[in-house]
Amino acid sequence: DSGVTQTPKHLITATGQRVTLRCSPRSGDLSVYWYQQSLDQGLQFLIQYYNGEERAKGNILERFSAQQFPDLHSELNLSSLELGDSALYFCASSGTGRTEAFFGQGTRLTVV
Amino acid sequence: DAKTTQPPSMDCAEGRAANLPCNHSTISGNEYVYWYRQIHSQGPQYIIHGLKNNETNEMASLIITEDRKSSTLILPHATLRDTAVYYCIVRGSQGNLIFGKGTKLSVKP
Numbered sequence: 001d002s003g004v005t006q007t008p009k010h011l012i013t014a015t016g017q018r019v020t021l022r023c024s025p026r027s028g029d030l031s032v033y034w035y036q037q038s039l040d041q042g043l044q045f046l047i048q049y050y051n052g053e054e055r056a057k058g059n060i061l062e063r064f065s066a067q068q069f070p071d072l073h074s075e076l077n078l079s080s081l082e083l084g085d086s087a088l089y090f091c092a093s094s095g096t097g098r099t100e101a102f103f104g105q106g107t108r109l110t111v112v
Numbered sequence: 113d114a115k116t117t118q119p120p121s122m123d124c125a126e127g128r129a130a131n132l133p134c135n136h137s138t139i140s141g142n143e144y145v146y147w148y149r150q151i152h153s154q155g156p157q158y159i160i161h162g163l164k165n166n167e168t169n170e171m172a173s174l175i176i177t178e179d180r181k182s183s184t185l186i187l188p189h190a191t192l193r194d195t196a197v198y199y200c201i202v203r204g205s206q207g208n209l210i211f212g213k214g215t216k217l218s219v220k221p
Contacts, residue, residue, distance in 0.1 A: 002155065002157070002158075004155075033208060033209070035211075037153075042211050042212060042213055042214070043156065043211040044211075045204070045208045045209070045210065045211075048206070048207065048208055055206070055207065056204075056206030056207055056208050057206075058206075058208060088153055090155055090156070092155075092156075092209075099144055099146075099161065099203075100146060100158050100161055101158070101209060102158055103148075103155035103156045103157070103158075104155050105154060105155045106153070106154070106155050108153070
């Protein structure tokens, strides 16, 4: 158990809809990262937050957004969903004084 | 951003040591090398990381060459449960972990 919790584990929704994925980082970790992994693809970095502020941005679509709340949990919002958005979405967290990041078990999103 | 190069696949006999190589010839002097693995579609699991010196923990050993242009992850006694995709990673300029395609390690009985 990495200590990073993601909910829900599975999500099935229709095209055009909007969903929210949630991530609770390890206790005390200030940084949260979001990654997308499509079928048979590598992990693509989407976005990073540090203590509530956006720190880095990767290949995140404009239809996607994220935020980190004062209690440090983070949410990834995906809107106007398309079939191609079907993927595993992983959250990771890391803490001050520790450079390694720990990943949650992911949310499997299926868009039908 | 520093990039890493790994062989796409490797086989290892159960009980033998698995040695997974990685080239990171463009790594800068203060960049760590991280190793993760992913079993099926589970979340990537942190294994080990290092800067210059060799490192060992309960999961594996990491050998980094003196010029830091390559490293080797060693699983001393591979088991069937070690079958996974292994990623050698450096952080990008923004601090995020950049995953490549990794090495698919198959441990065979």
